[in-house]
Amino acid sequence: MREVSLIGVELPEVRRGDDLASLICSSARLQERDVVAVASKVVSKAKGYLVDISSVRPTERSLRVASALGMDPRWVELVLSQSDEVLGVLPVKELYDTGTLRLEDVAYDAEAARMALERFPYLFIVRRSGMIWTDAGIDASNVPGGLYAVPPPDPDAEARELSSNIASRCGVRVAVVLCDTEVSIAGASMDRAIGSYGIRPVDRGFGKPDRNGVPKYGGVDHIANEVCASAALLARQTSESIPVVLVRGLSYEWYEGGLRDFSMKRPVEALRAVIRATLRAMGPEALEKLVGGLP
Known part of the structure; x- marks a missing residue:
């Protein structure tokens, strides 16, 4: 029998300047070769990747786009300034208003959900740091009022630094995967990897013989994404206060590079x-x- 365990790690409220590795080491009993899945937002909090929306000054372009979409120009400016390229706009509110998506299927509180849709009727589909994001990965959940968390500019470097710091604080070598939630066109979301270190994020399954000895076409698992999707079963997205999940017992290839190597x-x-x-x-x-x- 093979077994992989998920262990949720609760942390105190993370603030700018906190030593995230020390917080993890004092909150969990790490073991050699654990994979530590970390919500990118706690990295943003610890490193100060937070923006006060009141300090944002919209450009002429943002004012024009905001006017066309009926959105806060400061929010539009924040998203555009954090994006390398805008690829499209997803009309989320329209999809729910027309019944293309059913709000009743996903809303904890339908009235509160509709208020949120009024504030953010559209999602921007953008390219940022070599990846595709909605709204450049920026959001305000679980951060103080008026502040927005921005994903780390170099998630692979953050994962590498955190793994190194955990090794020095805890005395164990672990892989680190930074996770972030991404929305699909179907309205649901799934956690995916945005950075990694210590684990080969994509395996070498292409051409590997199957049970009949036939070379497999495809079969290339995105291990880092699977780690984040599994960790999300415990971490979730609201008030669970589990920003770190240990994935224990996973057999993986140690890798000194990062996720961007496979983009x-x-x-x-x-x-x-x-x-x-x-x-x-x-x-x-x-x-x-x-x-x-x-x-």
């Missing part, structure tokens, strides 16, 4: 390749149907 290097070229293959296989009508279905 898609040329996403635009990849999209063009998909379009070329679609045209070659299905003809131009395939793209015409897609475009024709848009308002």
Whole structure:
């Protein structure tokens, strides 16, 4: 029998300047080769990656976008300033208002949920630090009023530093994965990895023989994402106060690099390749149907 355990670690309220490694070491009994899944927001709190919305000064571009969408221009400016590129806009409120998504299926309090939708009727789909995010990963949950937590600018470096500090404070070598919650177009969310150190984030399953000795097509697990998704079963997103989860018993390859090593290097070229293959296989009508279905 094989077993992997998830151990939730409660921490006191993390503030700027706190030694996160010491807090983890004093709150949990770490073991060699544990994988420590950490909510990126506590890293942002400890490092001071927080922005007071009242200090944000919108640019002309942000004012224009905010006016078109009916949103706070300071929020729009904050998102745009933290983004490398805006790829699209997701009309979340419209999807719920039209019944495309059912608020009753996901709302703890429907009235409170609708108030939140009034404040944030749209999500910006952006590219930031080589990854795709909604609203650049910025949010205000579980931070003091008026402040917004911004993801660490270099999550791999933060994971490496935290692993090193845990080794010096606790005397054990652990891998660290930084996790963040991302929203899908279906309205639900899932935790994913945004940075890592000590664990090879993507395994080497492609071409590995299956039980019949046939080389596997695909089979490449994103281990770091699976760690975060599993940890989220305990961490959740509201008042659970479990920003750290130990994943114990996982067999993994130690890796000195980070998650960014495995990011898609040329996403635009990849999209063009998909379009070329679609045209070659299905003809131009395939793209015409897609475009024709848009308002």
